[in-house]
Amino acid sequence: MSDTILTNARLILENEIVHGTIAFDESGIKAIDHGLSSLPAAIDVGGDFVAPGIIEMHTDNMEKHFVPRPKVFWPDALAGAIAHDAQMAAAGVTTVYDSICCGSIYGAKDYRRTIFPLMISAIEKGTANGAFRVEHSIHLRCEVPAENIVEDLEPHLGKSVVRLASLMDHTPGQRQWRNIEHLRTYNLGSGEKTHDEFESDVKLRMDTGPALFAKNWPVVVGMLNERKIPLATHDDTTPEDVELGVAAGARISEFPTTPEAARHAHKHGMMTVAGAPNVVRGGSHSGGVSATELTLDGLLDGLSSDYVPNALLQAVMRLHLDHEMPLHKAMAMVTRNMADMLGLADRGRLQAGLRADILRFGLIEQTPVVRTLWCAGMRAF
Numbered sequence: 001m002s003d004t005i006l007t008n009a010r011l012i013l014e015n016e017i018v019h020g021t022i023a024f025d026e027s028g029i030k031a032i033d034h035g036l037s038s039l040p041a042a043i044d045v046g047g048d049f050v051a052p053g054i055i056e057m058h059t060d061n062m063e064k065h066f067v068p069r070p071k072v073f074w075p076d077a078l079a080g081a082i083a084h085d086a087q088m089a090a091a092g093v094t095t096v097y098d099s100i101c102c103g104s105i106y107g108a109k110d111y112r113r114t115i116f117p118l119m120i121s122a123i124e125k126g127t128a129n130g131a132f133r134v135e136h137s138i139h140l141r142c143e144v145p146a147e148n149i150v151e152d153l154e155p156h157l158g159k160s161v162v163r164l165a166s167l168m169d170h171t172p173g174q175r176q177w178r179n180i181e182h183l184r185t186y187n188l189g190s191g192e193k194t195h196d197e198f199e200s201d202v203k204l205r206m207d208t209g210p211a212l213f214a215k216n217w218p219v220v221v222g223m224l225n226e227r228k229i230p231l232a233t234h235d236d237t238t239p240e241d242v243e244l245g246v247a248a249g250a251r252i253s254e255f256p257t258t259p260e261a262a263r264h265a266h267k268h269g270m271m272t273v274a275g276a277p278n279v280v281r282g283g284s285h286s287g288g289v290s291a292t293e294l295t296l297d298g299l300l301d302g303l304s305s306d307y308v309p310n311a312l313l314q315a316v317m318r319l320h321l322d323h324e325m326p327l328h329k330a331m332a333m334v335t336r337n338m339a340d341m342l343g344l345a346d347r348g349r350l351q352a353g354l355r356a357d358i359l360r361f362g363l364i365e366q367t368p369v370v371r372t373l374w375c376a377g378m379r380a381f
Helices: 061-066 077-090 111-128 149-156 180-190 195-226 239-248 259-267 276-281 291-296 311-321 327-332 336-342
Strands: 004-012 017-025 028-033 049-052 054-059 093-102 135-143 162-168 231-234 252-254 271-275 302-304 358-364 367-375
Touching: 004 327, 004 358, 049 327, 054 302, 054 311, 054 336, 061 077, 061 093, 061 111, 077 093, 077 111, 077 367, 093 111, 093 149, 093 162, 093 367, 111 135, 111 149, 135 149, 149 195, 162 195, 195 231, 195 239, 231 239, 239 259, 252 259, 259 271, 259 291, 271 276, 271 291, 271 336, 276 291, 276 302, 276 311, 291 311, 302 311, 302 336, 311 327, 311 367, 327 336
Parallel strands: 004 049, 054 093, 093 135, 135 162, 162 231, 231 252, 252 271, 271 302
Antiparallel strands: 004 017, 017 028, 049 358, 358 367
């Protein structure tokens, strides 16, 4: 097991960026030096950035490979997961929590209910057979006001790949979809529903959602806490939303939609995560608060790719180049801070003794380009 040595690199460390050399192998990071190496085996990276591999805790991206177009179901689940894995590696991600929706909010025929067990099985099979380039875990997106949430959730709670769960409520008029016009644009624009189907669905969900949420919340929270699965809230909008999550034992607030919710989450010791696409696009697609605004106000701890994997590295560079955030601090929002949030003490930093998840990237003007990726010391991209 020979060392990989990268020299003439801009190393993104925890508190600074240094011009130097890093050595690592499959056992971990061996050494970091603030000088250049003259060893014949050293790879001159020409001043490229070298950073910890990105940690992604909430991506819906795998679903696109199972349902690539509305009502089109891909027949090979494992092939879909492998394609998703390659896309995550190409985005510089070495640790990914695949967020999979549990609980149908559109009725028993909702495609998400159909593919839910298939997606979990594909991650288990790919992991067991060494089919993936990067490390995968499962993040259960628990749609609390779903009629079938308890029966769908229960069979999967004991699986070792399940390492995070978030508590969601996408009832129209609540949280992310408090402005129903944004939901209308989302549903009709995606082709998922006709106008009449949308109107009928909104009425049904607004009529049934609150009662189902009240009924299912204590049961779902109890099931997750019994299994000691870490909890996150989702789309917190009001201080009351945050407090409900805190009482359930949640320690992460995903995608707070208002500054008040993000501020209240910090007050209660929760870490906050928002969408990297929000930073890249300059705003939320569903009317929520600007993630850049939250970051600059000190109310955001981490970024998630949500629905665009390569948005992570783009968002880091936007914060650095457009908003003058020191690069090591911007990079921490997709590495160190995420590792701390998820309890992953062995990664997220370039530090001797830690796992060798290593990302090398360059820039073309302001666009980051992933050159090479190593996951646990093994070449992944």
